[in-house]
Amino acid sequence: MSNQQSKIKLVQIIADSDLSGGPRHVLGLLSSINRSKFECFLICPNGNLSREAKEISRLEVINIEMSSKFDLVAMSSINKILSQIQSQNNPFGPMIVHTHGTRAGFLGRMSLPKGVLSVYTEHRWDADYHLENRINEWLQLYWLKRLNQKTHLIIAVSNSVRDFLINRKLAPDARIRVIHNGIDLQNAKSKMQKAKNSKGNHFIIGNVGNLNHQKGHEYLIEAMPEILEHYPHAMLEIIGEGEERKNLESKIQDLKLERHVTLLGKQVDPMSFMAKWDLFVLPSVAETFGIVVLEAMSQKLPVVATQVGGVPDIIKHNKNGILVSPHSPESIAEATIELLSRPAKMEQLARNASDRVKDFDWKKIVSKVEREYLELI
Template sequence: MERIKVVEIIADADLGGGPSHVFGLLKSLDQKKFEPFLICPEGQLSNKVSQIKGVTIFHVPFKSKFDIVSLFELQNYLTKIKSSHDPFGPMVVHSHGTRAGLFTSKVAPQSAFRIYTEHRWDADYHLKNPMTEFWQKFMLRRVLRRMNRVIAVSSSVQSFLINNDLATKEQAIIIPNAIELQTPNSKPRAIKAANRAPVIGTIGNLNPQKGQIYLIEAMEEILKKFPLATLEIVGEGELKESLKFKVESLKLERHITLLGRQKNVEKFFKKWDVFVLPSVAETFGIVVLEAMNAGVPIVATRVGGIPDIIENRKNGLLIPSRDSKQLAKAVIELLDHPALAAKLKRGGIERVENFDWQKVIKEIEKVYTVPFDLE
C-alpha cells in the first residue's frame, strides 16, 4: 500500500504543550502507512524529533505572521515534498497553532488534505490586549475556513470553536493529548501514610494562566495544619520575579522553592505527596496525565479541559479556580487522609491508560486515512 505523506507544521521551537504533542505524534505514527515530515523553527523540538528514525525535518523560522520569507520557504518545502516520489499520491498537511495555520492555509497544495489542531484557545483563555485577542480570533476564523478538519484537544476547545463560529460542528472533532505511559516497574513506590513533612509540587510556565499565585497563598493555610510542609514550583516565565516577591512578602522562603525549568520532571513526581495544577485557564493539562502516570494524587482547578481528564473524587480533586482557600482545603484533605490519596492514585493510574499515545495515535491516523479511503 502506498504511504500517505504527512507534514506536521508548528511555529514553536520549544517543548511546551503543542510541540510536545507533535513529538509524541511523530514518535507514535505508523511509518508503514505514513511518510512523516516536520516543518518548524530550529530548536528543542527539531533536535528531539531528529532522534526519531524516518522523519524528515525542514526548518522555517516563522518569526511573525508577516514573515514573507518564511511563507515562501514553507511553500518551497511543501512543493518539494509533494513533487518527490509519487507526486500524485495522498498528502496530509497538519498545522498546529494559529501562526502555523495561517501560513499553511495560504500555501498548502490544493490537493492536500488540510488539518488544524487547536492547543490554546478556549473560553477561559484571554490575551492582555482585547484588540490583539479580537484580531487573533479573526485570523483563526479565516484559517479554519480553509481547513478540511479541525482537531480540538478537549471538549472546552471544541465548544469554544463552535460557539464562536470559528469552526463548524461537522468540522471540529475532539482528539485529546496523550503521553507515553511508564511501564509498571517504573511506577514510584507508594508514599508513606501520615507524612508530617509533606512535599507539594506543581509544574508549569510562570504566567498568569497557570495560577501559581493562588497556590503560594494557599501555603499559609496548609502550614497551619502541616508546619513542615514544603512547596516546589517547577517552571520559568514572565511572573518569576513577582512570584518570588510574593513568597518573600509572606515570609515563606523556607517553605517554597522556585526551581526554574527542569529537564527531568519525573524525579520530582517521585518525591511529591500531592501534585497541584492551580490554572485559571488550561485547554488540556498534559502535566495532569504525567502526574497520574507517576502515581501522584492530584488537586486541579475545574477549568478548560481538566474535567475531561479528572472525575472529582474518583481520580483527583477538582476545585474552583482563583480560590486559595478551597485549594488549601483540598490539599489538606489529601494529606490528612492517606486512604483517599491512595484511592485517587489508583484511579489516576487507571484513567491515564485512556490517554496512551498507542491509543490516541489510532484516532489521528484514522483522520489521516479516511479522506483517501485507505483505512
C-alpha cells in the first residue's frame, strides 16, 4: 500500500466565508495537522477563508456556496464531492468528515456517504446564545439533536458549550469532548515584536468583533462617558463590521463621543492595531469561546471581559484578566478605570495573560484533535 493510500482522508466543511472565530479555527487546524497521517480537503464558500486556505500546501480546497441549511443544491454537491473523495486512492480506507457550525453541520451530515466517520464542532450554541426568532431557534436545536445522535464525535469549543449540549440533552455525553480554539503563537509574537513601540501618550482602549447584538458593543460605548470623566483623553477603537453599525454610530453621536470612539470597520490585520492599545475590553453578552481574547493576551494586553460562555475558560479573575458582569456599562467602566489607575496591576495581568495563552498554542490544540480522530479509526 502506498503512503498516500495509507493516509486518513479528512474533509473539513464550513459554511462561513469570512475569517471570524469558526473559520479561523478551521484554518489553524488545516495549517498544523500532520500531513503524514491525513490527506486533507476543505469544502467552503468562496471568500477570505478559501483564499487563505489555498495558500496551505497539500490541501485541496473545493468551493461550494451554502445559502441556507436547506440548500438542496449545496447538499447534492457536497454528497457528490464526498463520494468522489471516498472513491479515490484507497476507497476502503478510513475517511472522516468534520463539519463546523449549524449550517455546515446540517448540510454536511445530511450528505454523508455510507462508511464515513462524522465529527462535528459546535462553535456557537451555549446557554447565553439565542436567535431572535424562537421558532427558528427551536428548529435549529431539534435538528442539532437529531444529527448529533448519528455523529461519532462532537467537539465543544468550551465548557459552556459542553454543559449546554448535556443539560439540553442535545448530544450523547460520552461522545462530547471539550477542545478549545487555538492561536498561532509564533505569528502573534512576530506581530508584537514588529509594532510594540507604536503606543501613544494617551490611553487607547480596543475591541475586535463583528458588530452584532451578541458582541455587546453598545455597553462598551455607554461606559465611555464615565471613563472619560477620569481620563478625558482616553480613546476607544472598535474593529469589525456588521448589522449594528448604524445603531452604534447613532449611539456615539447621542453621547457626543465622536472625538473619542472610532469604528474602524474590518481590518486585515487586527493584531497590528493591538500593539498600540493599552487595554482590551470584550463586552459580549454571548461568547462561546473568544479567540480574540487569546489574540489580545498574546500581545501582552491586559483584558477586561464579560463573564459569559467560554471566556472563564481563558480568564481567571484578577490573575490574568478581569471578569465583569454582562449587559453592564457600569461594570465595564469601573474595571477599566481601576486598571488604568494601576499600571503595575495592568503589567502583572498582561504578563500572566501572556503565559496563559501558551496553553492555547495551535500545536497543542491540533494534537488533541488528531488524537480524537485516530481514536475513531
